[in-house]
Structure formats: structure tokens, C-alpha cells
Amino acid sequence: MSHDHHHAAAFVKHLQQLKERDRGALATLRHSLTFSPGDYPKAYPLVERFVGREWHANDARRLARYAVAGLFASHPVHQSCTLAAAWGQLMREKDRPSLEQRFIALLEADAEGVMSHLRQGVSLLAAAGQGFNYEVLLEDLGTALNERADPEFRDRLKRRWARDFYRAQQAEDEEGATTTDSASISNISVTNHN
Numbered sequence: 389m390s391h392d393h394h395h396a397a398a399f400v401k402h403l404q405q406l407k408e409r410d411r412g413a414l415a416t417l418r419h420s421l422t423f424s425p426g427d428y429p430k431a432y433p434l435v436e437r438f439v440g441r442e443w444h445a446n447d448a449r450r451l452a453r454y455a456v457a458g459l460f461a462s463h464p465v466h467q468s469c470t471l472a473a474a475w476g477q478l479m480r481e482k483d484r485p486s487l488e489q490r491f492i493a494l495l496e497a498d499a500e501g502v503m504s505h506l507r508q509g510v511s512l513l514a515a516a517g518q519g520f521n522y523e524v525l526l527e528d529l530g531t532a533l534n535e536r537a538d539p540e541f542r543d544r545l546k547r548r549w550a551r552d553f554y555r556a557q558q559a560e561d562e563e564g565a566t567t568t569d570s571a572s573i574s575n576i577s578v579t580n581h582n
Contacts (some may be wrong), residue, residue: 391421392530396515396523399438400466403522406434407464417461421507425454425533448499448534455503455533456526459510465519469556471506471528472549474513474520476556487512495546499535 397422406413413434420428426445427433435457439450460466469477472491490512494505513520531537531545 390530392527395438395521396526399526399582400460400522402438403457403460403464403567407460414461415462417457419452420570421458421462421503425451425458425503426435431457438462448532448537449530451533452526455529456522459525460522462507463514463519465514465517466522467519468487470524470549470552471513471520472552473556475509476553478513478516479553480557481516499533499537502529502532507556522575526545535552569573 403417406417416428416430417434420431431454435453438453438562440447443450467474475487475491479491490505490508494502496507497505528545528549531541
């Protein structure tokens with residue numbers, strides 16, 4: 389486990405404990421989503437101790453913690469699949485092209501626009517009861533919210549999100565094809581026995 393991953397896991401565990409013990413804290417973090425990440429003073433006691441001492445106020449890692457805290461508070465369901473995969477599964481289940489358009493808008497967003505698209509996406513996932521992995525999102529936002537991030541890192545992140553999203557849809561297609569193939573084989577087998 390990398391150093392960053394260890395810190396991401398500890399932070400998400402902290403959020404899960406808040407969910408179990410302090411609903412008022414979750415309400416505060418939900419409200420923080422109406423501000424830019426890291427700009428709501430009432431959220432400081434809940435997040436700032438997980439911010440590195442050497443990180444400046446606009447360090448993307450700091451902003452990512454506030455962003456994830458607010459998003460978690462709005463939809464506190466932590467699961468193993470990534471946000472993009474959960475979004476792809478939702479698209480597969482609902483068969484609504486607007487979900488794909490919203491996802492592509494996220495991929496096209498710059499560091500300043502990412503949160504707006506994430507809030508909408510997480511809201512849709514919450515309505516469907518579909519969770520995702522907040523540890524991975526925290527690490528990803530360290531790049532996505534970094535205005536100075538190397539363009540290659542940002543492009544690599546977007547390609548990974550796109551891969552997760554479309555593979556989640558392909559899983560259905562492959563399952564359908566497998567089911568169809570099995571049914572065809574069964575029919576052939578039945579036909580041969582007759």
C-alpha cells in the first residue's frame with residue numbers, strides 16, 4: 389500500500405465513522421458543497437487534520453479532501469467499483485443517453501469545472517443507490533483539481549475514467565452475448581437430441 393493510498397484509506401474511514409456517529413457533521417459537509425472545496429470554515433474541524441502540514445491552501449490534495457468529504461456526505465455509500473464504473477453501470481441500467489453526455493462533460497471539464505459535474509453525477513448515483521470507491525476518487529481528484537497538473541497526467545486520468553465507464557457497459561454486452569451464446573448452444577443441443 390502506497391503512502392498516499394494509506395492516507396486516502398484513513399480519510400475515508402474517518403468519513404465512515406462520521407456517518408455512524410455524527411449525522412450533524414455529515415450535514416455540515418453536505419452544506420460545504422455549496423462552496424468551493426476548502427472554503428467553508430465549519431468544515432475545517434472535520435477535514436483539516438487530514439491535510440498535510442506542507443500543503444498550501446490551494447494544494448489540490450487539500451481541495452480533494454474537502455471535495456470528497458462533501459460528496460461522501462451527500463451519498464455515503466463506499467463500494468469497490470470506481471466512480472466512472474458506477475456511472476457506466478447506471479448508464480447500462482437506465483439506458484439514458486443523457487448520462488453518457490454528462491459523463492463526457494466531466495471528461496472535458498477543466499480543474500475549475502470538475503466539481504460541478506461530479507456533484508451532478510454523484511447525485512444521480514445517490515438516487516439510484518449506486519455506491520463507488522471514495523479512496524480512488526480522492527487520489528484521482530488530487531490530479532483533476534490541480535490546475536498545474538501535467539497535461540499528460542490529466543489525460544491519463546481521463547482515459548482511465550473513460551475506460552472504466554465503457555467497460556462497465558461492455559460487461560452487460562458480454563453477459564448478454566454469453567447468455568445468447570449459451571441459449572444458442574442449448575437450442576442446438578436440444579435440436580440434435582430431437
